[in-house]
Each structure stands twice: as C-alpha cells, then as structure tokens.
Amino acid sequence: MEIKRKFDRFTVILSDVVSPDSNVNIGGGTERTKEIQSVLDLAVERGGLHLIVDGAYYTDTLKVHSHTTIECVNESCGFFLKDHVTRSLIVNANCRPNGERLDEDIHFIGGTYNFNCTKQEHHVEVPEGTDDVSSMAEYGNTGFRIFGVKNFSLYNVVLKDQRTYALACGNAEYVNMENVRIELPNIMFAQNQDGLHFFGESRFITLRNICGCAGDDLIAFACDELDGVSSITDVLVDGVKMNDSDQGIRLLSHGKGMLDRVIIRNVTGTYKSYGFFINPWVNPQYKEDERYGHIGSITIENVDVKQQGRKYDYTRPMLFRLGGVIDTLRLFDIHFVNSDCGSDFMQIGSDYIFFEEKGNDCKTQIKNLLLKDIHIEKDEKLDTRGIVIKESAIDNLIIDGLLTDVTPIETDGGKVKNLFVLNDYAKKIDCQPEGVDNLIRR
Numbered sequence: 001m002e003i004k005r006k007f008d009r010f011t012v013i014l015s016d017v018v019s020p021d022s023n024v025n026i027g028g029g030t031e032r033t034k035e036i037q038s039v040l041d042l043a044v045e046r047g048g049l050h051l052i053v054d055g056a057y058y059t060d061t062l063k064v065h066s067h068t069t070i071e072c073v074n075e076s077c078g079f080f081l082k083d084h085v086t087r088s089l090i091v092n093a094n095c096r097p098n099g100e101r102l103d104e105d106i107h108f109i110g111g112t113y114n115f116n117c118t119k120q121e122h123h124v125e126v127p128e129g130t131d132d133v134s135s136m137a138e139y140g141n142t143g144f145r146i147f148g149v150k151n152f153s154l155y156n157v158v159l160k161d162q163r164t165y166a167l168a169c170g171n172a173e174y175v176n177m178e179n180v181r182i183e184l185p186n187i188m189f190a191q192n193q194d195g196l197h198f199f200g201e202s203r204f205i206t207l208r209n210i211c212g213c214a215g216d217d218l219i220a221f222a223c224d225e226l227d228g229v230s231s232i233t234d235v236l237v238d239g240v241k242m243n244d245s246d247q248g249i250r251l252l253s254h255g256k257g258m259l260d261r262v263i264i265r266n267v268t269g270t271y272k273s274y275g276f277f278i279n280p281w282v283n284p285q286y287k288e289d290e291r292y293g294h295i296g297s298i299t300i301e302n303v304d305v306k307q308q309g310r311k312y313d314y315t316r317p318m319l320f321r322l323g324g325v326i327d328t329l330r331l332f333d334i335h336f337v338n339s340d341c342g343s344d345f346m347q348i349g350s351d352y353i354f355f356e357e358k359g360n361d362c363k364t365q366i367k368n369l370l371l372k373d374i375h376i377e378k379d380e381k382l383d384t385r386g387i388v389i390k391e392s393a394i395d396n397l398i399i400d401g402l403l404t405d406v407t408p409i410e411t412d413g414g415k416v417k418n419l420f421v422l423n424d425y426a427k428k429i430d431c432q433p434e435g436v437d438n439l440i441r442r
Contacts, residue, residue: 101148180209180212244308254324376404
C-alpha cells in the first residue's frame, strides 16, 4: 500500500487510500473492510496511527491496535456496520474479557458510528463449551467491544442504532468518555438495547456529558455480571441527559465482585420506567453467600428527572430501586416528578431486587442510607409514593431536608434500626413509622 506522507509518519487521511461512498445515517455504498483494516494495521508497522476519517464507510468489524487515534472530521463522517453480520463494528485487537491488558492508548474523536440495528440479530449462538465471559465479549452484538485495554477514550462521538449494547467495555483501566451522544431512532420493545455497559475487572472510569436513549440501561456498571468475581472501582459520571430512555443508570454487583467509590452527578431528562437500579438482580445459580453482591460507597447528587411514558407493566416505575448488600449510599439534591402513572421515589428490598422479579429470596442489608435535600412532587391524579421498604434491614436511614406531599416512608416487613430526621420541611414524619426501632430528630 502506497501512502504519501503529508504530515508525519503516524498520520493518514483515509480518503487518500480508500474512497468513501457511504452514509452514516442510511448506509449503502461499497464494503471497504479489507482496505480500511490494512490501514489500521499500519499502527503495528509504524508504532502508532492517527487516522483522519473524512467520509463515510460501509464496513464489517474493524480491529484497532494500540497507539491508534481515529479522528472523524465531523458527524457526517464515520462508519456504518454492514447488513446481517451480527458482529461488533469496532473491537480492540487483543480483546480479552479477563487476564492481561494487552492493548493501550486507543482513542476515538468525533464522527458517527452506526450499528445498523434493524439489519442485525441480537446475538449469535455461543459454541458449546464456551464460558460465559467469552460469550458476552465475543458473541453479543455490541457496537464497540473493548476488553483488555488501558487508556481508552471516546470524545465527541455519536453512537447510533445499537442492537444490543452501543459499547461494552471491561477488563479496562483509565477509560475516559466525553460528549458522547447515543441515538436510537429504531428502538425495539424489550430488546436490551443498552447504551454504555461496563464490566469488571475495571478501574478509573470517567464519563462526562453523556446524552441519549436506550432500550434498556443508558449506562450500566455491572462489575461481576460476567464472572461473578470481578470488581469496578473509582468511577465518576458527571453530566447525563436521558432522552426518554427505557431505564437510566444501573449499578450491579451480584456475586463476589465489589462496586465501590462511584460518584454520579448532574443527571437530567426523562425516562420511561426505571431511573436508578442499585441492586444485584440476583443470579439464582449462585451459592447462598455469593448471590447478593457488595456495593461499597456510592454518591449520587443533583438529579432532576421526570418519569413519563411507562413501558413495562410487570412492576411499578420508580426513580431508585435498592437491594442486596450496600455499605453507604448518599443521595443529595434529588428532584423527582412522575407524569403519567403511579410511580415510586424509592423501592427497597424483597421482590424489588431479584432476578425475573420472583421475590421470596430476600437479602437486603444497607448500613447507611443518606438522603439530603429531597423534593418529591405529587400529582393529585397519580398514585405517587415515597420510600417503600419491603423485607430488608437498614442500620441508619438519615433524612436531611425533605419536601413532599406524599407519605415519606412506608414499610412492608422492612426494618430500620435508626431513622434520623434532620429537616422535614413538610412535617410529614410526625410519628415513628412502623418498622423503625429508633426515631431521632435533630
């Protein structure tokens, strides 16, 4: 391949080598997979690659090597996944769900990556004998499949029409994403078209200004979902705009893995059914002492969202659902509105946490739950509820600043050892609720 040098030994303008004839929104054109892959492989030969994409390309899976930056000139430039391949559009060269991280320094700047969901299957059948970790990484139709990487980033990128996850990332360290928009014009009913989905073992993940829609979770941190043991720690999410997403943000630990030191702030927009899932979604195959997960320290602040357009009827919509083993959860400055059906501010314990909503297998233990500056709006036409505590045990529930016309706390077999009420602006907690051992006012 002859490429005339115009800048430096790392930089290639893709149209100089491969003619673009597709469209990032509607596809079409000539498949260019082999030609583009040969350019991407220059990263190995030259020790790095800065690929400038100045057009739209129709392609199958592209493998990206270490020390590669792909920069699209604008949103009309990028890649459209070939029809009927049911594979990822982008995958790192040494994709490893666990073990050593062999790839590093991979970055995507600008452009649109269209995963062509209406012309793909959700997944392909997993060959017999393949373990669960490999199956999720290899055979689920995720748009980006990034596993076993250090120093990975997405900036100013549009991810469009995911069939399963727009991005699946795990076994990763130092992940940064900013100004990422997830568009899903072809949303399907109950098809798990997630946005950004992270798995363990991972650490140091930073997301800023994430906007979009998903046919399931917009953002998920599911540390041990694949193997039951991996952890995710040190996470910052700053700026999320939900655009009628089915669900908002999921925090999951349901085995031995630890989800810890997570900060989520500045969340706005609308969702259909669930705002924040913080629970194990228990796997019934796990042993008794391994099936409730371990959530460490979670902080969520400055949330102003509205529930509207309820999608699923097997359970009530809610802003927060809690379950499993949680050390400390802090919720600051939360404003909640539900607009079209009965919805709950918070559901805790029992059948609110379990796989396939079967219930009757409860273990919810929360050491510290702090709610500060909470505003729950009530529509007289709707059955809005506050904090609903089912079979669960909470050591310390601290409410500092509550403004609402709904009943703040309802218990149904739930137990609270200490309920601290620091400021009750609406004077709704005027007596000791059932299931509360000690009510302390300050």
